[in-house]
Amino acid sequence: IAGITQAPTSQILAAGRRMTLRCTQDMRHNAMYWYRQDLGLGLRLIHYSNTAGTTGKGEVPDGYSVSRANTDDFPLTLASAVPSQTSVYFCASNRQGVGSEAFFGQGTRLTVV
Amino acid sequence: GENVEQHPSTLSVQEGDSAVIKCTYSDSASNYFPWYKQELGKGPQLIIDIRSNVGEKKDQRIAVTLNKTAKHFSLHITETQPEDSAVYFCALEGSQGNLIFGKGTKLSVKP
Numbered sequence: 001i002a003g004i005t006q007a008p009t010s011q012i013l014a015a016g017r018r019m020t021l022r023c024t025q026d027m028r029h030n031a032m033y034w035y036r037q038d039l040g041l042g043l044r045l046i047h048y049s050n051t052a053g054t055t056g057k058g059e060v061p062d063g064y065s066v067s068r069a070n071t072d073d074f075p076l077t078l079a080s081a082v083p084s085q086t087s088v089y090f091c092a093s094n095r096q097g098v099g100s101e102a103f104f105g106q107g108t109r110l111t112v113v
Numbered sequence: 114g115e116n117v118e119q120h121p122s123t124l125s126v127q128e129g130d131s132a133v134i135k136c137t138y139s140d141s142a143s144n145y146f147p148w149y150k151q152e153l154g155k156g157p158q159l160i161i162d163i164r165s166n167v168g169e170k171k172d173q174r175i176a177v178t179l180n181k182t183a184k185h186f187s188l189h190i191t192e193t194q195p196e197d198s199a200v201y202f203c204a205l206e207g208s209q210g211n212l213i214f215g216k217g218t219k220l221s222v223k224p
Binding site: 031033056059100106 | 114119144145147154155156157158159162164202206207209210211212213214215216217
Protein backbone atom coordinates (compact mmCIF):
# COMPACT_ATOMS: atom_id res chain seq x y z
CA ILE A 1 0.00 0.00 0.00
CA ALA A 2 1.67 3.22 -1.15
CA GLY A 3 -0.64 5.69 0.61
CA ILE A 4 0.28 9.14 -0.58
CA THR A 5 3.28 9.81 -2.83
CA GLN A 6 4.98 13.09 -3.65
CA ALA A 7 7.51 13.88 -6.36
CA PRO A 8 10.15 15.09 -6.57
CA THR A 9 11.71 14.53 -3.15
CA SER A 10 13.80 17.65 -3.51
CA GLN A 11 14.46 20.31 -6.12
CA ILE A 12 16.61 23.37 -6.62
CA LEU A 13 14.83 25.85 -8.86
CA ALA A 14 15.91 29.12 -10.45
CA ALA A 15 13.74 32.11 -9.59
CA GLY A 16 11.19 32.85 -12.28
CA ARG A 17 10.90 29.24 -13.39
CA ARG A 18 7.68 27.26 -13.42
CA MET A 19 7.46 24.12 -11.30
CA THR A 20 4.80 21.49 -10.61
CA LEU A 21 4.92 19.38 -7.47
CA ARG A 22 3.13 16.10 -7.90
CA CYS A 23 0.93 14.30 -5.38
CA THR A 24 -0.87 10.99 -5.82
CA GLN A 25 -2.91 8.94 -3.35
CA ASP A 26 -4.30 5.44 -3.69
CA MET A 27 -6.69 5.50 -0.73
CA ARG A 28 -9.66 6.92 -2.69
CA HIS A 29 -9.84 9.84 -0.30
CA ASN A 30 -12.19 12.65 -1.31
CA ALA A 31 -10.21 15.49 0.22
CA MET A 32 -6.64 16.55 -0.52
CA TYR A 33 -4.50 19.39 0.80
CA TRP A 34 -1.21 21.16 0.21
CA TYR A 35 0.74 22.59 3.16
CA ARG A 36 4.06 24.34 3.36
CA GLN A 37 6.32 23.92 6.37
CA ASP A 38 8.71 26.65 7.41
CA LEU A 39 10.95 26.70 10.46
CA GLY A 40 9.16 28.30 13.38
CA LEU A 41 5.87 28.62 11.52
CA GLY A 42 4.59 25.06 11.51
CA LEU A 43 2.48 23.84 8.62
CA ARG A 44 0.24 26.28 6.77
CA LEU A 45 -2.50 25.42 4.28
CA ILE A 46 -1.91 26.56 0.69
CA HIS A 47 -4.84 25.05 -1.22
CA TYR A 48 -7.34 22.28 -0.68
CA SER A 49 -9.81 20.17 -2.64
CA ASN A 50 -12.85 18.56 -1.04
CA THR A 51 -13.65 16.45 -4.08
CA ALA A 52 -12.54 15.96 -7.67
CA GLY A 53 -13.31 19.02 -9.76
CA THR A 54 -13.31 21.52 -6.87
CA THR A 55 -10.51 23.48 -5.22
CA GLY A 56 -10.24 26.23 -2.64
CA LYS A 57 -7.71 28.68 -1.23
CA GLY A 58 -6.06 28.18 2.13
CA GLU A 59 -4.12 30.52 4.36
CA VAL A 60 -1.18 31.20 1.99
CA PRO A 61 -2.37 30.69 -1.62
CA ASP A 62 -0.56 33.53 -3.42
CA GLY A 63 1.85 32.35 -6.11
CA TYR A 64 0.41 28.83 -6.18
CA SER A 65 -2.29 27.09 -8.18
CA VAL A 66 -3.81 23.61 -8.02
CA SER A 67 -6.07 21.37 -10.06
CA ARG A 68 -8.05 18.25 -9.22
CA ALA A 69 -8.95 16.46 -12.42
CA ASN A 70 -9.50 13.12 -10.69
CA THR A 71 -9.67 11.63 -7.19
CA ASP A 72 -6.09 10.44 -7.01
CA ASP A 73 -3.98 13.40 -8.20
CA PHE A 74 -3.55 16.89 -6.79
CA PRO A 75 -0.63 18.77 -8.39
CA LEU A 76 0.64 22.09 -7.03
CA THR A 77 2.08 24.59 -9.52
CA LEU A 78 4.35 27.54 -8.92
CA ALA A 79 3.90 29.70 -12.02
CA SER A 80 6.98 31.86 -11.44
CA ALA A 81 9.00 30.79 -8.42
CA VAL A 82 10.37 33.33 -5.94
CA PRO A 83 12.91 32.78 -3.13
CA SER A 84 10.19 33.15 -0.46
CA GLN A 85 8.68 29.94 -1.79
CA THR A 86 11.69 28.02 -0.52
CA SER A 87 10.08 25.55 1.86
CA VAL A 88 9.15 21.94 2.47
CA TYR A 89 5.83 21.10 0.84
CA PHE A 90 3.52 18.38 2.12
CA CYS A 91 0.52 16.89 0.41
CA ALA A 92 -2.15 15.27 2.58
CA SER A 93 -5.46 13.50 2.11
CA ASN A 94 -8.39 12.29 4.17
CA ARG A 95 -11.86 10.84 3.70
CA GLN A 96 -13.37 14.13 4.79
CA GLY A 97 -16.06 14.28 7.36
CA VAL A 98 -15.56 15.34 10.93
CA GLY A 99 -12.57 13.80 12.60
CA SER A 100 -11.07 11.99 9.66
CA GLU A 101 -7.38 11.15 9.97
CA ALA A 102 -5.16 13.00 7.51
CA PHE A 103 -2.34 11.09 5.84
CA PHE A 104 0.76 12.96 4.70
CA GLY A 105 3.27 12.38 1.96
CA GLN A 106 7.00 12.39 2.66
CA GLY A 107 7.38 15.98 1.48
CA THR A 108 9.16 17.90 -1.27
CA ARG A 109 12.05 20.12 -0.25
CA LEU A 110 12.11 23.06 -2.66
CA THR A 111 14.88 25.64 -2.81
CA VAL A 112 14.38 28.69 -5.04
CA VAL A 113 17.62 30.49 -5.87
CA GLY B 114 -8.69 33.26 11.63
CA GLU B 115 -8.28 30.38 14.03
CA ASN B 116 -5.00 30.30 15.92
CA VAL B 117 -3.32 27.50 17.84
CA GLU B 118 -0.62 28.29 20.40
CA GLN B 119 1.72 25.43 21.32
CA HIS B 120 4.20 25.32 24.21
CA PRO B 121 7.00 24.68 24.76
CA SER B 122 8.80 25.01 21.43
CA THR B 123 11.59 22.73 22.67
CA LEU B 124 11.58 20.14 25.43
CA SER B 125 14.44 18.00 26.68
CA VAL B 126 13.85 15.12 29.09
CA GLN B 127 15.75 12.16 30.45
CA GLU B 128 14.77 8.72 29.28
CA GLY B 129 12.01 7.39 31.50
CA ASP B 130 10.69 10.81 32.46
CA SER B 131 7.35 12.23 31.34
CA ALA B 132 6.83 14.92 28.71
CA VAL B 133 3.89 17.29 28.49
CA ILE B 134 3.03 19.57 25.56
CA LYS B 135 0.21 22.08 25.80
CA CYS B 136 -1.92 23.84 23.20
CA THR B 137 -4.50 26.58 23.41
CA TYR B 138 -6.79 27.87 20.72
CA SER B 139 -9.05 30.81 20.04
CA ASP B 140 -12.70 30.73 19.13
CA SER B 141 -13.40 27.49 17.31
CA ALA B 142 -16.20 25.20 16.29
CA SER B 143 -13.78 22.33 15.88
CA ASN B 144 -14.67 19.05 17.52
CA TYR B 145 -11.54 17.17 16.49
CA PHE B 146 -8.08 17.62 17.99
CA PRO B 147 -5.30 15.40 16.63
CA TRP B 148 -1.63 15.19 17.55
CA TYR B 149 1.03 14.46 14.94
CA LYS B 150 4.61 13.25 15.28
CA GLN B 151 7.15 14.23 12.65
CA GLU B 152 10.48 12.46 12.45
CA LEU B 153 13.41 14.00 10.61
CA GLY B 154 12.90 13.97 6.85
CA LYS B 155 9.41 12.52 7.03
CA GLY B 156 5.84 13.71 6.86
CA PRO B 157 3.71 14.14 10.00
CA GLN B 158 2.02 11.01 11.28
CA LEU B 159 -1.03 10.83 13.53
CA ILE B 160 -0.27 9.44 16.98
CA ILE B 161 -3.49 10.14 18.87
CA ASP B 162 -6.62 12.23 18.53
CA ILE B 163 -9.52 13.30 20.69
CA ARG B 164 -13.04 14.46 19.97
CA SER B 165 -14.91 17.11 21.89
CA ASN B 166 -17.28 14.68 23.59
CA VAL B 167 -14.35 13.09 25.41
CA GLY B 168 -12.16 14.69 28.09
CA GLU B 169 -9.28 12.25 28.03
CA LYS B 170 -7.94 9.46 25.84
CA LYS B 171 -5.06 7.10 26.41
CA ASP B 172 -3.10 4.79 24.13
CA GLN B 173 -0.30 2.93 25.92
CA ARG B 174 2.28 5.59 26.93
CA ILE B 175 0.48 8.45 25.23
CA ALA B 176 -2.52 10.35 26.57
CA VAL B 177 -4.36 13.46 25.50
CA THR B 178 -6.63 15.67 27.58
CA LEU B 179 -9.11 18.22 26.31
CA ASN B 180 -10.81 21.09 28.12
CA LYS B 181 -13.09 22.64 25.54
CA THR B 182 -14.47 25.23 27.93
CA ALA B 183 -10.99 26.57 28.62
CA LYS B 184 -9.94 25.95 25.00
CA HIS B 185 -6.83 23.92 25.73
CA PHE B 186 -5.60 20.41 25.13
CA SER B 187 -2.44 18.59 26.12
CA LEU B 188 -0.29 15.64 25.12
CA HIS B 189 1.28 13.49 27.82
CA ILE B 190 4.01 10.96 27.08
CA THR B 191 5.07 8.74 29.97
CA GLU B 192 8.20 6.60 30.31
CA THR B 193 9.84 8.41 27.42
CA GLN B 194 12.25 6.53 25.17
CA PRO B 195 14.91 7.81 22.74
CA GLU B 196 12.66 6.89 19.81
CA ASP B 197 10.11 9.42 21.09
CA SER B 198 12.53 12.16 19.99
CA ALA B 199 10.78 14.07 17.20
CA VAL B 200 8.74 17.19 16.52
CA TYR B 201 5.18 17.04 17.80
CA PHE B 202 2.32 19.13 16.45
CA CYS B 203 -1.09 19.75 17.92
CA ALA B 204 -3.87 20.62 15.52
CA LEU B 205 -7.55 21.22 15.24
CA GLU B 206 -9.89 20.72 12.35
CA GLY B 207 -10.71 23.75 10.21
CA SER B 208 -13.92 24.53 8.38
CA GLN B 209 -12.76 22.81 5.17
CA GLY B 210 -11.66 19.61 6.86
CA ASN B 211 -8.11 20.93 6.83
CA LEU B 212 -5.87 20.97 9.88
CA ILE B 213 -4.75 24.13 11.68
CA PHE B 214 -1.44 23.36 13.33
CA GLY B 215 0.48 24.67 16.28
CA LYS B 216 4.06 25.64 15.54
CA GLY B 217 5.47 22.40 16.93
CA THR B 218 7.51 21.14 19.88
CA LYS B 219 10.90 19.56 19.36
CA LEU B 220 11.20 16.78 21.95
CA SER B 221 14.62 15.38 22.77
CA VAL B 222 14.86 12.29 24.98
CA LYS B 223 18.35 11.79 26.39
CA PRO B 224 19.47 8.22 27.11
